[in-house]
Amino acid sequence: MSDEPRTISCANPVWPCCWTREQWQYFTHENEWLICNNGKIGCSTCSEVANLGTHRTLKGQKIQLSKESTTCLVGAYGDNKDKQLASLRKKIREHKLSVSHIEAEKVKILAKCNILPEAVAEQEKELLTTTCNIFRTAYYLAKHDRPYLDHPGLVDLQKTNGSDMGRILHSPTVCTDIVDHIAREMRAKLISSIMTQKKPFSVLIDESTSLGAKSCLIIYIRSCVGDSNDPLTFFLDIVELTDTTAAGILDALLGCLTKHGLTEDFLSQFWLGIGTDGASVMLGKRGGLCTKLKEKYPNLLTWHCFNHRLELAVHDAVKACTQVNHFKIFMQKLYSLYSMSPKNRRALQQCAAEVGSELRVLDVRWVASSHRAVKAVWVSYTALYAHFEKASVDNSLDSKERSQYKGMATKLQSPVFLKNLAVMLDALEELADLSESLQAESMSLPKAHKLIMRQIQVFQARKLNDGENLAVANKAATDLNFKGVVLCFELRRGEALIDKEQFYQALVDSLQARMVPDCDKSLLESIVTLLPTSWTDVFLPEHGESELQSVSSKFLIPYTNALKQTYRDYKDSTGGNISAPMQSLMSAIATLPISTAACERGFSKMNIVCSPLLSTLTVDHMSSLLFISIVGPPVLEWNPLPYVKAWIVKGRRHAQFTACPARQTRDDSTDADKALWKLFN
Numbered sequence: 030m031s032d033e034p035r036t037i038s039c040a041n042p043v044w045p046c047c048w049t050r051e052q053w054q055y056f057t058h059e060n061e062w063l064i065c066n067n068g069k070i071g072c073s074t075c076s077e078v079a080n081l082g083t084h085r086t087l088k089g090q091k092i093q094l095s096k097e098s099t100t101c102l103v104g105a106y107g108d109n110k111d112k113q114l115a116s117l118r119k120k121i122r123e124h125k126l127s128v129s130h131i132e133a134e135k136v137k138i139l140a141k142c143n144i145l146p147e148a149v150a151e152q153e154k155e156l157l158t159t160t161c162n163i164f165r166t167a168y169y170l171a172k173h174d175r176p177y178l179d180h181p182g183l184v185d186l187q188k189t190n191g192s193d194m195g196r197i198l199h200s201p202t203v204c205t206d207i208v209d210h211i212a213r214e215m216r217a218k219l220i221s222s223i224m225t226q227k228k229p230f231s232v233l234i235d236e237s238t239s240l241g242a243k244s245c246l247i248i249y250i251r252s253c254v255g256d257s258n259d260p261l262t263f264f265l266d267i268v269e270l271t272d273t274t275a276a277g278i279l280d281a282l283l284g285c286l287t288k289h290g291l292t293e294d295f296l297s298q299f300w301l302g303i304g305t306d307g308a309s310v311m312l313g314k315r316g317g318l319c320t321k322l323k324e325k326y327p328n329l330l331t332w333h334c335f336n337h338r339l340e341l342a343v344h345d346a347v348k349a350c351t352q353v354n355h356f357k358i359f360m361q362k363l364y365s366l367y368s369m370s371p372k373n374r375r376a377l378q379q380c381a382a383e384v385g386s387e388l389r390v391l392d393v394r395w396v397a398s399s400h401r402a403v404k405a406v407w408v409s410y411t412a413l414y415a416h417f418e419k420a421s422v423d424n425s426l427d428s429k430e431r432s433q434y435k436g437m438a439t440k441l442q443s444p445v446f447l448k449n450l451a452v453m454l455d456a457l458e459e460l461a462d463l464s465e466s467l468q469a470e471s472m473s474l475p476k477a478h479k480l481i482m483r484q485i486q487v488f489q490a491r492k493l494n495d496g497e498n499l500a501v502a503n504k505a506a507t508d509l510n511f512k513g514v515v516l517c518f519e520l521r522r523g524e525a526l527i528d529k530e531q532f533y534q535a536l537v538d539s540l541q542a543r544m545v546p547d548c549d550k551s552l553l554e555s556i557v558t559l560l561p562t563s564w565t566d567v568f569l570p571e572h573g574e575s576e577l578q579s580v581s582s583k584f585l586i587p588y589t590n591a592l593k594q595t596y597r598d599y600k601d602s603t604g605g606n607i608s609a610p611m612q613s614l615m616s617a618i619a620t621l622p623i624s625t626a627a628c629e630r631g632f633s634k635m636n637i638v639c640s641p642l643l644s645t646l647t648v649d650h651m652s653s654l655l656f657i658s659i660v661g662p663p664v665l666e667w668n669p670l671p672y673v674k675a676w677i678v679k680g681r682r683h684a685q686f687t688a689c690p691a692r693q694t695r696d697d698s699t700d701a702d703k704a705l706w707k708l709f710n
Contacts (some may be wrong), residue, residue: 045070047105047113060121061129070100070117072124078133078680094129136680152453154628159195160684162187164669164676166194167207170393171657172664174638181202181692195684203462205650206681211672212653215661216265220256220290227583228253229301229617231260231330235628236270236308244270245648246281247631251304251622258612262470262627263660265289267635269648273353275310276316282318283320289425301585302330324663330583334625335467335477340544343396343460345539350529356449360402362414370526376416403454407498411512442517448499455496456536459487461518468626476561478553478664481544488537492530493526499529549621555580556618559596561604572600577614586610627692634659 044053044065057063062074079099097103101119105113124130155604157512166183170176184199198207223230238244266289268281286296299442303322305311311318312333319331367373386614404447406413417438421431429593440446463484466476495503505511509518541558555576558565564572577596581588595608605613638654646654660665698706 032476044068045105045113045117047110053584054209054219056121060125063121066101066628068104068561069101069191070103072098072130073136075099075130075133078136094133095124098124098130121423139678148637156683156685157670159193160198160673160676162192162671163198164207164211164673165664165667165682167204167669168211168657168661168669169664170204171208171654172209172661174640174654174658176640177204185694193314197682197686198684199692207656207676209650209653209675212656214675215656215673216289219263219660222254223250223252223574224290224295226253227299228613229299231304231620231622232282232286232300232303233304233622233625235306235625235632236273236278237606237632243648244273246270246278247628247635248282248285249627249631251620253620258616259471260446262622264627264656267631267648267655268407268651275313275316277320278310278318279321296325299585300326300329301617302332302621304332304625306625307333307341307350316620324634328585330621332622335544335622336464336624339464339467342536342539342543345543346532346535349539349550350527351450351534352530353453355524356446356453356527359446360406361439362401362408362437371621378422396464400454401456403450407450407454409441410441411514414514417441428621441514441695443524443528444509444516445506445524447511447516448502450530451496451498451502452527452529454498455491459484466577467624474553474621474623475556475618477623478545478557479562481540485537485540486506488533492533502636533698564600564603569643570597580618581614584614584621586614586617631655631659679694
């Protein structure tokens with residue numbers, strides 16, 4: 030035994046003050062479960078079993094574990110040392126012989142094995158089958174974003190259909206425990222697989238406020254899983270933030286990764302990168318989260334999400350081209366006019382039906398949403414004009430409202446506005462396609478860089494050539510008619526034509542500055558040099574080998590002779606032959622998260638899960654539901670048996686347990702109700 034006392038998370042452990050060091054060594058030698066915290070003693074076995082969850086024996090009998098023993102609160106009593114020594118000896122002996130301690134030791138042994146003995150498993154085969162039915166039901170609820178309150182009803186439905194659902198585990202509360210248990214076991218398997226493979230992984234994070242105005246940090250991991258060489262981005266956890274500063278987020282992130290089994294040594298060796306949005310708390314150069322992480326993990330690659338960069342690039346271009354402001358004001362008027370008034374939406378729908386025009390919902394947020402809003406105006410141009418004209422002479426409206434509608438109708442008759450609309454639609458179509466492409470699961474840094482550079486070339490060409498929609502608008506301006514709307518060349522005050530060349534040049538400049546900044550160019554150029562797309566017909570035999578060494582060190586792949594030789598084979602085959610060492614490097618490059626769109630989708634899923642029936646969920650319960658809903662396999666492909674076995678091993682009841690009352694169903698129907706229902710049978 031060690032000379033120092035064993036403790037539960039105590040910075041300055043001491044044994045009880047009435048004991049000497051020799052007495053402490055004697056008692057811990059005789060009772061290996063004995064622990065100490067701030068002068069109070071406790072039981073390590075009971076503490077570990079308590080952390081497994083609700084503690085029960087395999088026979089179903091609940092173990093009543095003492096809170097004092099599990100949390101180190103057992104102290105001596107007496108007004109002198111002899112009485113204190115006697116009281117501690119008595120308490121230790123009583124606890125050692127107690128039924129709860131003996132059963133806790135049995136549960137601990139079974140939990141450590143993490144398997145049921147073959148004999149017990151065979152005897153309880155039928156019990157396992159019934160419990161599997163319950164687990165599938167709970168899993169179905171989590172997978173399909175249903176509330177826990179549906180669990181008893183689904184159990185009754187399956188009973189009616191002839192399935193054996195057992196006696197217990199039918200309540201919403203137990204359903205919550207089952208879902209948490211399944212999610213916990215799934216996470217453990219996933220993290221164990223990542224650590225066993227020893228492949229680089231990346232983390233994606235985003236912060237949002239939800240769940241009753243609580244600040245939460247959503248955490249995703251991107252890594253190769255199983256035999257696949259293609260990285261996968263999957264949800265890990267969502268944690269509540271008590272401190273939204275960089276230091277608070279750092280503690281929450283590292284605490285989450287450690288909680289799920291990623292050790293400090295593993296993080297130091299295999300944590301490749303982290304992807305975030307552009308908030309200063311994340312990317313601040315002096316005190317941002319990424320700066321603090323780089324201090325702890327110097328090899329960590331930090332990446333600003335390409336989709337967030339794209340939004341900033343578009344914002345910069347709009348600021349540089351002031352003529353766009355008038356167009357933005359009109360779009361905002363349209364949005365407020367229809368988004369805040371059901372009456373106006375109904376009137377617009379009626380006009381759209383009358384003119385046979387398609388109606389799109391106006392919404393403004395991201396580039397893709399802005400594209401949908403602008404396209405809605407383009408597609409529904411005739412319906413909008415008809416609605417404005419009709420409302421401008423509607424005597425049920427006051428003169429101010431009629432004047433507003435008249436002005437908007439006149440706006441739609443302007444060829445200048447039509448051309449501006451076409452220019453914005455052409456640009457936003459390209460930007461929306463780029464944004465959605467960057468969000469793809471298979472998108473890697475080389476692919477993203479190729480798409481961005483190609484888009485810059487397209488915008489440079491657009492300075493001289495009209496886009497598809499602008500060509501239509503120019504023809505309509507010549508004909509003074511667009512989709513049946515008569516156009517008028519009367520120039521209104523404050524109306525200005527967007528300078529096409531200036532606007533597209535502003536987009537080119539902002540994309541180059543935001544999407545390919547100087548700090549990323551070196552890494553991007555080194556990666557591109559390794560790829561066949563950058564190779565010429567004739568190059569030196571050692572072409573790209575210095576870049577190979579640089580890239581492999583950044584992406585945590587050892588630069589070995591085998592890697593160098595496989596790269597030469599890769600060049601000889603013009604990229605057709607890729608051996609294992611080179612494949613590992615390519616997979617590592619693809620593991621760097623270039624977009625945090627998955628985090629945004631995670632928050633969207635959270636808003637779906639957090640329905641009125643689930644509005645009081647804790648963050649931990651929400652995390653379990655999200656994990657199963659996002660990461661879990663379909664219900665028909667999920668095998669509940671390993672999770673049922675782990676459940677029983679940890680002391681939980683099976684569905685056929687008889688030493689407790691079965692669920693009682695309440696019948697609130699009246700005789701009149703039954704008489705009515707009898708007619709339908």
